Amino acid sequence: MRVKGFARxxxxxxxxxxxxxxxxxxxATLRGEVEAAGFMWxxxxRAARKQPVS
Known part of the structure; x- marks a missing residue:
């Protein structure tokens, strides 16, 4: 996602x-959303590091 879209x-x-x-x-809601996005990122x-590069 682009930064502008994320910010919007x-x-x-x-x-x-x-x-x-x-x-x-x-x-509080915004902080929770940002924290969840950080966990997902x-x-x-971590998943990308485990995948072999093709």
Whole structure:
């Protein structure tokens, strides 16, 4: 995913969370999403290292 697309997705997510809610809840949701994305990225890198390069 491109960085711009990634940033835009989280900008939309944050705007949806802020719509009628408090900032702390929005930041907590965003932090959870970013943390999950980090775990997925790490898993992908580990899996890529285990695959033979063709």
């Amino acid at each position: 997705r989280y900008q939309i997510l944050l705007a949806e969370q802020l719509d009628g809610r408090d900032v702390e809840a929005a930041v 790490g898993a992908l890198k």
